Amino acid sequence: MTTSELILDARDLHAWYGSSHVLHGVSLQIARGETVGLLGRNGMGKSTLIRTLLGHVTQRDGHIGLFGQDMSKARPHAAARLGVAYVPEGRGVFPNLSVRENLLMAARRGRDGRNDWTFERVMATFPRLQERIANMGNQLSGGEQQMLSIGRALMTHPELIILDEATEGLAPLIVAEIWRVIAEIRASGIATLIVDRDWRKVLARSDQALVLQKGQVVLSGRSAAVAEDAALGRYLGV
Numbered sequence: 001m002t003t004s005e006l007i008l009d010a011r012d013l014h015a016w017y018g019s020s021h022v023l024h025g026v027s028l029q030i031a032r033g034e035t036v037g038l039l040g041r042n043g044m045g046k047s048t049l050i051r052t053l054l055g056h057v058t059q060r061d062g063h064i065g066l067f068g069q070d071m072s073k074a075r076p077h078a079a080a081r082l083g084v085a086y087v088p089e090g091r092g093v094f095p096n097l098s099v100r101e102n103l104l105m106a107a108r109r110g111r112d113g114r115n116d117w118t119f120e121r122v123m124a125t126f127p128r129l130q131e132r133i134a135n136m137g138n139q140l141s142g143g144e145q146q147m148l149s150i151g152r153a154l155m156t157h158p159e160l161i162i163l164d165e166a167t168e169g170l171a172p173l174i175v176a177e178i179w180r181v182i183a184e185i186r187a188s189g190i191a192t193l194i195v196d197r198d199w200r201k202v203l204a205r206s207d208q209a210l211v212l213q214k215g216q217v218v219l220s221g222r223s224a225a226v227a228e229d230a231a232l233g234r235y236l237g238v
C-alpha cells in the first residue's frame with residue numbers, strides 16, 4: 001500500500017492522563033474505504049486511542065497524519081473539518097431539535113463536493129427514524145438516538161467514520177439494524193474504525209483489525225487472520 005492511499009497514518013502514539021501513561025507506542029493505518037476493527041478488553045486503551053487521534057487527549061506524543069496533513073499537534077475539531085466523523089456512544093444528538101432538524105443541521109458536502117448522502121437517503125437507510133421524523137431528540141429511545149447520531153455523521157459526507165461502541169446496551173433488533181447500516185456504510189466506500197464488544201462481528205465485518213492490551217498493539221493484521229490467531233482469546237479474555 002502506498003502512503004498516498006492512507007487516509008489515517010498514526011505512528012508510535014503515546015498518551016497520558018496526568019502521570020498515568022496509557023498508550024505505549026500504538027501505530028494504526030487506515031486506507032481509503034477500509035474498515036478497521038479495534039478490539040481489546042475494558043480499560044486497554046481503545047477510547048483513549050480514538051480520543052488521541054481526534055486531538056482530545058492533550059498529553060500525547062507521536063505522529064498523526066490525516067489525509068496527508070500532519071495533525072500531531074492539532075486541536076479537537078480539526079479532524080472533523082478534514083472529514084472525520086466521530087460517533088461517540090449514545091451522544092451527539094440535540095435533545096431539543098427534531099429528528100429532521102438534527103439531520104439537516106449536520107448536512108454539508110464532502111471535501112470533494114460529494115453530496116450523495118442526502119436527507120432522503122438517510123431516511124431510507126433508517127426507516128425507524130423516518131417514523132420519528134417530527135419527534136425531538138430527547139423523545140427517542142437509546143437505539144434511535146444512536147441511529148440519529150450515525151445519520152448525522154453520514155450527512156457530513158465524511159471520509160472516515162469512527163464508531164465507538166455504537167451497539168452498547170441496545171436491544172438485539174436494534175443492534176442488528178445498526179450492523180446492517182455499518183455494512184451499508186462499508187459498501188458505500190466510507191472508511192470506518194469500529195470499536196464493539198461483539199468481536200466476532202467486528203472481525204467478520206472489517207478488513208483489518210488490531211487488538212490492544214495495556215495500551216500496546218498485541219495483535220494486528222487482516223481481520224480473517226486475526227480471527228484465526230490462537231492468542232486472540234487470551235487477549236480478549238474469552
Ligand SMILES: Nc1ncnc2c1ncn2[C@@H]1O[C@H](COP(=O)(O)OP(=O)(O)OP(=O)(O)O)[C@@H](O)[C@H]1O
Binds near residue numbers: 041044046
Ligand atoms: N479521563 C481519564 N483520566 C484518567 N484515566 C483515564 C481516563 N480515561 C481513561 N483512563 C484510564 O486509561 C486506561 C484506558 O482506558 P480506555 O477508556 O481508553 O480503555 P478502553 O479500552 O476504551 O476501555 P472501555 O471499553 O472500558 O472504555 C484505563 O486504565 C482507564 O482507567
